[in-house]
Amino acid sequence: MDAAVVEQFGKPLVLRELDIPSPGPGQILVKTEACGVCHTDLHAAHGDWPLKPILPFIPGHEAIGLVVDVGSGVTIVKEGDRVGVPWLYSACGHCEYCLTGWETVCAQAQFGGYTKNGGFAEYILADPNYVAHVPADLAARDAAAIICAGITTYKGIKETAAKPGEWIAISGAGGLGNLGIQYAKAMGLHVCAIDIDDGKLAHAKRIGADLVINASAGDPAAALKKETGGGAHGVLITAPSLTAFKQGVGMTRKRGTCVLVGLPPGEFPVPLFDVVANCITIRGSFVGTRQDMAEALAFAAEGKVRADIELQPLSAINQVLDRLEHGDVASRVVLEFASDSSEMTAVGHTAVTAAFPGNVTAGSGREASAAAQLGYPDQAVGTV
Numbered sequence: 001m002d003a004a005v006v007e008q009f010g011k012p013l014v015l016r017e018l019d020i021p022s023p024g025p026g027q028i029l030v031k032t033e034a035c036g037v038c039h040t041d042l043h044a045a046h047g048d049w050p051l052k053p054i055l056p057f058i059p060g061h062e063a064i065g066l067v068v069d070v071g072s073g074v075t076i077v078k079e080g081d082r083v084g085v086p087w088l089y090s091a092c093g094h095c096e097y098c099l100t101g102w103e104t105v106c107a108q109a110q111f112g113g114y115t116k117n118g119g120f121a122e123y124i125l126a127d128p129n130y131v132a133h134v135p136a137d138l139a140a141r142d143a144a145a146i147i148c149a150g151i152t153t154y155k156g157i158k159e160t161a162a163k164p165g166e167w168i169a170i171s172g173a174g175g176l177g178n179l180g181i182q183y184a185k186a187m188g189l190h191v192c193a194i195d196i197d198d199g200k201l202a203h204a205k206r207i208g209a210d211l212v213i214n215a216s217a218g219d220p221a222a223a224l225k226k227e228t229g230g231g232a233h234g235v236l237i238t239a240p241s242l243t244a245f246k247q248g249v250g251m252t253r254k255r256g257t258c259v260l261v262g263l264p265p266g267e268f269p270v271p272l273f274d275v276v277a278n279c280i281t282i283r284g285s286f287v288g289t290r291q292d293m294a295e296a297l298a299f300a301a302e303g304k305v306r307a308d309i310e311l312q313p314l315s316a317i318n319q320v321l322d323r324l325e326h327g328d329v330a331s332r333v334v335l336e337f338a339s340d341s342s343e344m345t346a347v348g349h350t351a352v353t354a355a356f357p358g359n360v361t362a363g364s365g366r367e368a369s370a371a372a373q374l375g376y377p378d379q380a381v382g383t384v
């Protein structure tokens, strides 16, 4: 199978031809139809975060495809089902977080395209208990961005606790922000989109933003407070920029909630007096649960949100990542895979048969060490 592999952090992905993995007990094999390219894939390929994936690995966590093989004991999906293989690849199912609907922070969680090989490949192994179930009336290419950009913004908006009729400010109108604007409108909120790119703001307006602010022109928090009579009840920061985080806290209305979902490496200063004296909540939010996934997909299947996508082949992945890094992707690129794999062989792959670590069957020592490495911080910034 063709796959795009991170072999060294900060270097272009390498197009390889690898063996198609076989599903072990409790696993399924998914033939990829489409996979979105998220800014997280860029962070992963750069090794941006303190806890890094083990090299080599195949990124991609917005993969949609058809189940083509099931391992022993699998009953929840069957061959021919259309599923999504998301960031939350699996979790233990038994810890206090899994039992209380917070499976995203399970210490045993595995992450698609990070601790497990992901969807920049023609086939992916998946855990049938954690795949997304794609509604029948949603095409693979349209479902792809929903299973990360969609779920993350939908859940993030819920985490702001902003109510219909109130204001939400969405900082970053890229892949996540575009869907966030649409979910927020569908949830009855007034939306202010903030970005540093006028083209993205013009598009945000077209898809329903009531107000747009260019953060590079003046003080965006002051502008937002003026327009909304005191700031946004909810703020959702998707921008991969530390400046945007500081500005986002400043945009939050008294007693409002600022939800952080963007993941640029580093830290940002919090103006303690303002946060305390205005009773502001700052909260991290990490993708969403399987229930959030079903809800996020239902909005898309009902036509209430629609990812604005540009289709590209897997062979274009390095140009796509380069454009994403430089802010040159309008919204979301989705890699579309040919249904006949022979169409994908023109990109000069090097044939290798090495077993990639993410492809080993569940429970191996290598996987366990990857999971242990990845004790993601509990809710990146606690409630202040």
Ligand SMILES: NC(=O)c1ccc[n+]([C@@H]2O[C@H](COP(=O)([O-])OP(=O)(O)OC[C@H]3O[C@@H](n4cnc5c(N)ncnc54)[C@H](O)[C@@H]3O)[C@@H](O)[C@H]2O)c1
Pocket (backbone or CB within 6 Å): 037, 038, 039, 040, 041, 043, 148, 149, 152, 171, 172, 173, 174, 175, 176, 177, 194, 195, 196, 197, 200, 215, 238, 239, 240, 241, 243, 244, 260, 261, 262, 263, 264, 285, 286, 287, 288, 324, 327, 329, 331
């Ligand atoms: N928390 C989660 O579960 C989760 C899930 C998915 C992605 N993410 C993270 O969200 C971030 C965004 O991902 P994406 O795929 O939407 O990226 P993207 O590149 O498609 O979009 C980012 C947008 O932010 C804008 N931007 C940059 N600097 C800005 C600033 N200072 N102020 C306002 N806007 C600014 C860019 O112009 C662009 O439109 C990444 O860091 C990614 O890792 C987090």
Ligand SMILES: [Zn+2]
Pocket (backbone or CB within 6 Å): 038, 039, 040, 041, 061, 087, 148, 149
């Ligand atoms: Zn993502």
Ligand SMILES: [Zn+2]
Pocket (backbone or CB within 6 Å): 091, 092, 093, 094, 095, 096, 097, 098, 099, 103, 106, 107, 108
């Ligand atoms: Zn758990």
